[in-house]
Amino acid sequence: MVIICMGGTELSLNEELDLIYHQLRNELNHDYVKTILPEPIIDRDKLMIYYLLFRQQESTLNAGAHAKSVMVAEIGLNTHETMTIEKCSDIKATKKRQLTVLSGDFYSALYYYSLARQSNMEVVKWVAQAIQTFNIHKCAFFYSKTRLNWSETLEAVMKIESALVEKIARQLGQAPIIPYLNAFFLIKRLVIERKAHGNCERTSYFSQAVLGSVETLTVKLDQEIKNKAAHLIHALDRQENHSEWLMQIIDYLRDQLSRMAEGVGEGTY
Secondary structure, three states: OOEEEEOOEEEEHHHHHHHHHHHHHHHHOOOOHHHHOOOOOOOHHHHHHHHHHHHOOOOHHHHHHHHHHHHHHHHHHHHHHOOOOOOOOOHHHHHHHHHHHHHHHHHHHHHHHHHHHOOOHHHHHHHHHHHHHHHHHHHHHHOOOOOOOHHHHHHHHHHHHOHHHHHHHHHOOOHHHHHHHHHHHHHHHHHHHHHHHHOOOOOOHHHHHOOOOHHHHHHHHHHHHHHHHHHHHHHHHOOOOOOHHHHHHHHHHHHHHHHHHHHHHHOOO
């Protein structure tokens, strides 16, 4: 296990991520918001990838700060996505919808504030551009002039899921790792959707846009997850002679994919 140092204390990479994760949870804590909305979900995989990307060029302290800031931008986008579009039946539902919008705006503002406080306006520009790309991909997904087929749908979802992480990786000079990151986060989205469909939940942008019976979609998701995970694991296994830093990302993706593959094989998500 790789050992890194922060504040004079040696920590493993996973321990360092745990520290950053809990710091971020504390920073996102808002007493009033949490009385109405569930605690915001922090994607630990994206947080780790952002941290590893920034740590290549920054100190551990700055890399952690940048990773948390970009993750807040992700959370802001995801929070807006959870807003319902059905007609509200009572005051409580209306209030929850309004607070969902405001909390998404709150997380977005917190992101800009945290990066500006670090005086890193370049990263602010990168993420602003990535959010613009994200919105373009989302609009293309929902408002395509022609109905997307299954392959086109998966391609569009991959672009949406990786808009921010791809931008950061490219700007930090790590374009070769982008195809693996894109594939990984598409697989992760498919796993999330498979679990949601297993529980008869249809609230994400994916489930709202993709038509068809739950049974048919479940079979498609199972096949895609199995095939894409196997293909990506094979591609990662072939990677060698890279820098220690890049191998950390490859090893991390491989480990997470192996866990997903176990879930597929056992029928658990």
